[in-house]
Amino acid sequence: MSSVLSPEMKRRAGGRDLRIVFDEATIAARVQELGEEITAAYPDGELLVLGLLKGSFIFLSDLVRQVNRPLHLDFLVASSYGAGTVSSGNVRLLYDPETPLEGKHLLIVEDIIDSGRTMQKMLSLLATRRPASLAVCALLDKKLLHVPIPEVRWVGFPAPPAFLVGYGLDHAEDFRHLPFIGDLI
Numbered sequence: 001m002s003s004v005l006s007p008e009m010k011r012r013a014g015g016r017d018l019r020i021v022f023d024e025a026t027i028a029a030r031v032q033e034l035g036e037e038i039t040a041a042y043p044d045g046e047l048l049v050l051g052l053l054k055g056s057f058i059f060l061s062d063l064v065r066q067v068n069r070p071l072h073l074d075f076l077v078a079s080s081y082g083a084g085t086v087s088s089g090n091v092r093l094l095y096d097p098e099t100p101l102e103g104k105h106l107l108i109v110e111d112i113i114d115s116g117r118t119m120q121k122m123l124s125l126l127a128t129r130r131p132a133s134l135a136v137c138a139l140l141d142k143k144l145l146h147v148p149i150p151e152v153r154w155v156g157f158p159a160p161p162a163f164l165v166g167y168g169l170d171h172a173e174d175f176r177h178l179p180f181i182g183d184l185i
């Protein structure tokens with residue numbers, strides 16, 4: 001995997017130097033595997049995939065196209081980080097799905113789990129809606145930084161303890177549109 005940005009990618013990144021941590025092909029291969037595992041895992045019944053905005057939007061759209069069964073989609077909007085790179089722990093739900101959640105298999109799709117606070121908060125909120133099941137598919141997990149969360153059933157990649165951007169992940173709203181995941185250097 002090359003860690004040097006092409007001139008085109010450096011231009012897209014606003015001239016910032018980034019180190020590529022997961023390139024496009026690596027991400028695509030893993031997303032396909034996750035889609036196959038999710039397809040195989042769910043019994044009959046309604047599957048509602050809930051993407052946590054904004055960070056999951058690219059992962060979500062690639063992932064659902066690899067899931068070979070009927071499903072519905074909605075979004076959750078939580079606020080946690082401001083423009084900083086450290087979790088504030090102050091998580092709020094800004095958008096709540098309009099679809100009823102009771103009796104459905106809920107699969108939350110998240111970009112990255114860091115301290116785990118955002119996910120713990122979402123899970124406790126959603127558990128009160130009496131879903132048939134509640135599980136999480138996270139693209140990245142900084143596993144060493146939080147206690148295990150049993151609902152996190154699928155993880156794309158264990159994440160290094162760096163601040164990652166690209167493929168939906170931002171730093172102060174920059175870099176979401178990059179097709180790879182990198183860290184700021």
Ligand code: IMP
Nearest residue numbers: 055087113114115116117118163164169
């Ligand atoms: P947590 O509550 O500390 O687990 O933080 C989770 C949220 O913070 C994720 O939904 C991300 O939006 C954001 N976040 C955490 N780590 C990173 C990172 O390395 N890059 C970009 N966003 C991050």
Ligand code: MG
Nearest residue numbers: 055081169170
């Ligand atoms: Mg974010």
